[in-house]
Amino acid sequence: MRQGLARALGGASILGLLVAGAAACNSTNNNAGNNSANCGYKIAFFGALTGSAANLGVNIEQGAELAVDQFNDKNGANCVTLAKFDSQGSGDVAPGVARELVKDTKILGIIGPAFSGESESADPIFEEAGIPTISPSATRPSLASNGWKVFHRAVANDDFQGPAAASYMKDVLKATKIYVADDQSAYGAGLADVVKSKLGNLVVGTDKTEADGKQPNNDFSVLVNKIVASGADAFFYGGYYTNAGLIQNQLTAAGWKGIQVGGDGVNDPGYAEAAGKAAAEGDIVTCPCSAAKAATGTFVADYKTKWGVDAGVYSDVAFDAANIFMNGIAAGNTSTDKLLTYVSGVNYTGVANTYKFTATGELDPSLVKVWSFKFDADGVAQPDQNIPMSS
Amino acid sequence: MCVNFSGLLHNFGPDTLSGLQKGSIVALFALGYTLVYGVLRLINFAHSEVFMVGTFAAIGVWGVLGYDNNTKTPGFLLATGMILVGILAAMVASGATAMIVELVAYRPLRRRNAPPLAFLITAIGASLTLSEGFGVFTHHDQKGAPRLVAPTDLVVFGNTHIRILDLLLLGLALVMMFALDLFVNRTRMGRGIRAVAQSPDSAALMGVNKNRVIALVFLLGGLMAGVAAVMYLMKIGNTRYDAGFTLGIESFTAAVLGGIGNLRGALLGGLVLGLAEAYGGEVFGTPWQTVVSFVLLVAVLMFRPTGILGEALGRARA
Numbered sequence: 001m002r003q004g005l006a007r008a009l010g011g012a013s014i015l016g017l018l019v020a021g022a023a024a025c026n027s028t029n030n031n032a033g034n035n036s037a038n039c040g041y042k043i044a045f046f047g048a049l050t051g052s053a054a055n056l057g058v059n060i061e062q063g064a065e066l067a068v069d070q071f072n073d074k075n076g077a078n079c080v081t082l083a084k085f086d087s088q089g090s091g092d093v094a095p096g097v098a099r100e101l102v103k104d105t106k107i108l109g110i111i112g113p114a115f116s117g118e119s120e121s122a123d124p125i126f127e128e129a130g131i132p133t134i135s136p137s138a139t140r141p142s143l144a145s146n147g148w149k150v151f152h153r154a155v156a157n158d159d160f161q162g163p164a165a166a167s168y169m170k171d172v173l174k175a176t177k178i179y180v181a182d183d184q185s186a187y188g189a190g191l192a193d194v195v196k197s198k199l200g201n202l203v204v205g206t207d208k209t210e211a212d213g214k215q216p217n218n219d220f221s222v223l224v225n226k227i228v229a230s231g232a233d234a235f236f237y238g239g240y241y242t243n244a245g246l247i248q249n250q251l252t253a254a255g256w257k258g259i260q261v262g263g264d265g266v267n268d269p270g271y272a273e274a275a276g277k278a279a280a281e282g283d284i285v286t287c288p289c290s291a292a293k294a295a296t297g298t299f300v301a302d303y304k305t306k307w308g309v310d311a312g313v314y315s316d317v318a319f320d321a322a323n324i325f326m327n328g329i330a331a332g333n334t335s336t337d338k339l340l341t342y343v344s345g346v347n348y349t350g351v352a353n354t355y356k357f358t359a360t361g362e363l364d365p366s367l368v369k370v371w372s373f374k375f376d377a378d379g380v381a382q383p384d385q386n387i388p389m390s391s
Numbered sequence: 392m393c394v395n396f397s398g399l400l401h402n403f404g405p406d407t408l409s410g411l412q413k414g415s416i417v418a419l420f421a422l423g424y425t426l427v428y429g430v431l432r433l434i435n436f437a438h439s440e441v442f443m444v445g446t447f448a449a450i451g452v453w454g455v456l457g458y459d460n461n462t463k464t465p466g467f468l469l470a471t472g473m474i475l476v477g478i479l480a481a482m483v484a485s486g487a488t489a490m491i492v493e494l495v496a497y498r499p500l501r502r503r504n505a506p507p508l509a510f511l512i513t514a515i516g517a518s519l520t521l522s523e524g525f526g527v528f529t530h531h532d533q534k535g536a537p538r539l540v541a542p543t544d545l546v547v548f549g550n551t552h553i554r555i556l557d558l559l560l561l562g563l564a565l566v567m568m569f570a571l572d573l574f575v576n577r578t579r580m581g582r583g584i585r586a587v588a589q590s591p592d593s594a595a596l597m598g599v600n601k602n603r604v605i606a607l608v609f610l611l612g613g614l615m616a617g618v619a620a621v622m623y624l625m626k627i628g629n630t631r632y633d634a635g636f637t638l639g640i641e642s643f644t645a646a647v648l649g650g651i652g653n654l655r656g657a658l659l660g661g662l663v664l665g666l667a668e669a670y671g672g673e674v675f676g677t678p679w680q681t682v683v684s685f686v687l688l689v690a691v692l693m694f695r696p697t698g699i700l701g702e703a704l705g706r707a708r709a
Contacts, residue, residue: 050531184678207677216637216681218533218627221409222672229402229550242533249460249535249628255542255552274533274629277461379461 038334039079042106043068043325045318046098046122046133047114048089052213053240055268057089057114059312060136064111066299066306066315067322080326083107087118089212089240091186094118095125102129108339109134109325111318116140116187119151126150132340134324136317139264139288140190144360151361152343154317154353156288156368158187161263162194164370164387165236165286169261170202172372172385173284175234177204179227181247182238184208191263192238204230209247212240224250233258240265245274252279259283267313272379280375284384288370291383292316295351320350399673404551406669412557412626414665415564419619420642421649421657422571423489423612429652430588430608432507436514437496439639440521441489441613445620446630447525448484449477450536460535460628470539474621477539482617489613490606492517498602526632533631536624560622567618568658571611575654584608588652637681641668644688650698659699663687 045064048057061084068082085101087094094113101107102125110126110133113119119138126133127148134152135143141157169175180203182192189208196203207223209215224247227235235251235258237244244266251260252275262271264287272280292311293300299319303311328342348355356364368389373381399406420442427435453459458473465473496517500509546553575581586594587604595601623638624630641664649660664684671683691699 052533209677216641217623217634218629218631219413220677221413221626222406222669222677222680225402225405225409225669226398226673229405246533246627246629253538253540253542253556253628255544255554273460273535276535276538276628278463 038329038332039076040106041108041329041334042081042083042104043109043111043322043329044083044085044101044104044107046085046094046101046110046112047087047118047137049084049086051088051090052242053089053115053265055241055270056137056265056313057086059268059315060111060114060318062307063136063303063311063315063318064322066303067319067326069306070302071323071326075330080329081106082322085112087113087115087122089115089118091117091121094122098122098125102126102131107131108329108334108336109343111136111321111325113138115185116143116190117185119143120186123148123151130336130340132325132336132343134321134343136314136321137264138187140186142190144362148361149344150340152357153362154321154355155314156363156370158191158194158263160368160389161286161288161370162191163198164372164389165191165261165263166195166198168284168286168372168387169199169234169236173234173259173261175232175259176202177230177232178202178234178236179205179207179230179232180236180238181207181209181223183211183240183243185211185239187263187265188238188240190238191265192236195236195238204232209239209243212243215243215246218246220247220250223247224254224256227251227258228254228256234261235259236261237266238263241268241271242274245271245280248275248279248283252276261285264288264313267373267381269379269381271381272375277377277379280379281377283375285373285375285381286370286387287313287373288368289314289317289352290369290371290386291373292352294383295319297351299351316350316352320348320352320355323350324348324355395674395676399670402550402673404548406673407666408551408553408557410666410669411662412560412665413668414645414662415560416619416622416626416661417638417642417645417665418564418658418661419567419615419622420638421646421661422568422615422654424643425646425649425652425654425657426584426608426612428646430584430605431497433497433510434514434643435492435609435612436511436639437492437517437521438489438612438616438642439635440518440525441485441492441635442616442620442623442638443522443525443630443632443635444488445481445485445613445617446536446624446634447529447534448617449481449621449624450534450630452480453477453537458537458539460537462537464538464541470541473537473539474625477621477624478618481620482614485617485620486610486613488521489609489616492521493606493609498605501605522632522636529632531632533629535629538628540625556625560626563618563622564658564661567615568654571615572654574611580604580607641681641684644684648688648691648698650700653698653700656698656700663699 045061116138136154139158141159182188260283262285267285295316328339333339333342370387372384374384423438496513540556544552583599583604645660645664649656668680672680
């Protein structure tokens with residue numbers, strides 16, 4: 001009797017849950033009235049929202065979200081939704097998260113993946129699903145040679161950034177002995193290799209570290225000893241801001257007086273936080289971007305109003321990438337195939353740059369730019385100079 | 392992987408110094424493991440979090456006094472004062488954490504005569520609880536420490552710069568080790584520890600309060616970890632919720648290397664491990680550092696299973 005009652009109750013509640021679940025899933029998009037801009041679709045952000053390099057992903061997500069909000073202000077609330085996917089910046093975690101993303105058929109475009117390592121593992125999944133991607137920050141050159149039709153890069157790759165960093169160290173810093181290290185990541189190792197090949201015999205030593213935030217005990221003393229012993233006056237680190245900052249912290253504590261140079265992965269106030277502002281002052285980072293605060297229009301003020309902080313690296317590029325997608329959707333490209341064709345042939349002038357993509361998805365070489373930034377006494381990377389493309 | 396023996400020859404001095412720095416930290420950290428194992432035959436996995444709590448306590452106290460990672464290095468007297476304050480804060484925090492862990496995680500199991508496996512699982516559970524708990528509160532962020540020691544050279548031999556920090560870290564390790572050794576061998580409470588290590592039941596029959604001795608052992612390990620925590624901050628300059636993890640494994644390795652349960656073994660094991668990692672990292676590259684220390688452990692245990700110095704806490708000389 002008791003058993004029967006229990007079974008009846010259990011069965012009824014399971015049935016009830018199923019019905020409720022089905023009802024919830026059947027909720028049609030309630031903006032059917034706003035079809036002038038083809039509402040009801042989504043674009044996605046895919047990148048690191050947590051982890052030791054999270055600042056870089058958050059900058060991009062916030063830039064994209066600003067664009068989506070402004071679009072929705074004009075075209076109706078929730079016209080376009082920004083779906084966020086946290087890959088933790090890890091090439092291991094990325095595939096699983098990517099598979100989650102492609103299950104949502106409302107997502108027509110992806111802003112990201114933010115990092116090169118996760119691009120290598122997630123882009124094949126996006127290619128198979130046919131969802132166009134625009135990465136505002138993944139700079140590894142080999143990403144464009146995999147034959148992915150969905151791949152687009154909104155900034156210059158490391159074949160531009162690397163030589164620019166090298167020529168800066170040679171011509172501006174006039175360094176004569178340069179030590180080069182990287183964190184063995186797809187981005188860091190790739191960039192360091194390009195820099196090494198351009199510096200030739202100015203390189204007095206090389207080393208590798210573990211991935212960002214994964215160095216055992218954050219102890220870089222072996223690397224620090226090698227740098228100090230080599231007499232290097234400049235140190236290039238291919239990697240992200242947490243490791244770079246910790247290394248600079250320990251280099252300064254060991255009495256080293258040289259300048260550390262990094263790529264766009266180090267271009268974040270997090271570097272000065274990890275190193276200490278005094279240690280970071282004067283250090284250089286490059287970026288295949290101009291300063292976010294040089295963005296045109298009202299972007300800078302709008303970002304500050306919405307988020308309460310200054311725009312970060314690539315926030316402006318992500319803003320443009322989101323707008324490219326949304327313009328495409330509004331123009332009637334409401335399937336991934338049509339949006340992909342649209343993006344591949346787009347010629348769009350945004351707040352950070354003008355965008356045209358080559359057949360492999362690279363940014364048109366005539367639109368490429370690389371800037372150097374210098375950390376000031378407050379730990380902020382200020383724009384230094386536009387490095388001429390020589391290569 | 393390229394082998395760089397010439398680098399080792401050229402940088403032998405600086406590498407020896409940083410190896411001794413690391414070794415000093417590891418040695419004090421290892422004391423906690425070796426004491427608890429010697430007395431309870433328990434691997435206290437939560438000891439790495441005892442260390443981590445010490446680092447945050449020191450940074451916290453320094454923060455209250457107005458020193459953060461952007462403060463300029465103070466002069467000698469002020470720096471000495473701040474270091475002492477930091478050590479005190481870390482010792483109190485780590486010691487308290489160790490005793491609380493013992494009270495909450497291990498004593499209930501001891502009372503119920505739980506099997507050794509239960510202790511092991513509880514130890515891991517306590518470790519994860521503490522580290523993930525701190526992770527949530529600190530948002531898994533790095534926390535910077537003020538630079539209290541200036542990189543002033545004291546003696547220079549060629550490219551070897553012996554600085555204040557080198558002498559300070561090695562000095563602290565030796566002094567604390569000496570103090571602990573004195574305590575265990577010359578005081579009444581120390582005799583109690585050795586008695587319980589040798590034979591818990593006989594010691595109880597002789598009138599030793601087992602529970603108090605065990606609490607004392609955890610406290611001592613925690614105090615040593617507190618000093619190690621401040622030494623770590625002076626060397627590395629940052630901490631994080633998982634700062635104890637790898638160092639904990641390396642320290643336990645050092646304890647086994649030197650002879651688990653043997654106090655002097657912990658010091659020897661720590662210094663040997665620190666040097667091995669420094670030399671190994673120079674020769675094979677930074678990523679191979681940790682590999683070198685574990686290969687060394689395996690090699691030593693193959694030929695001398697009880698570790699370099701062998702004997703345990705309760706036996707013979709101790």
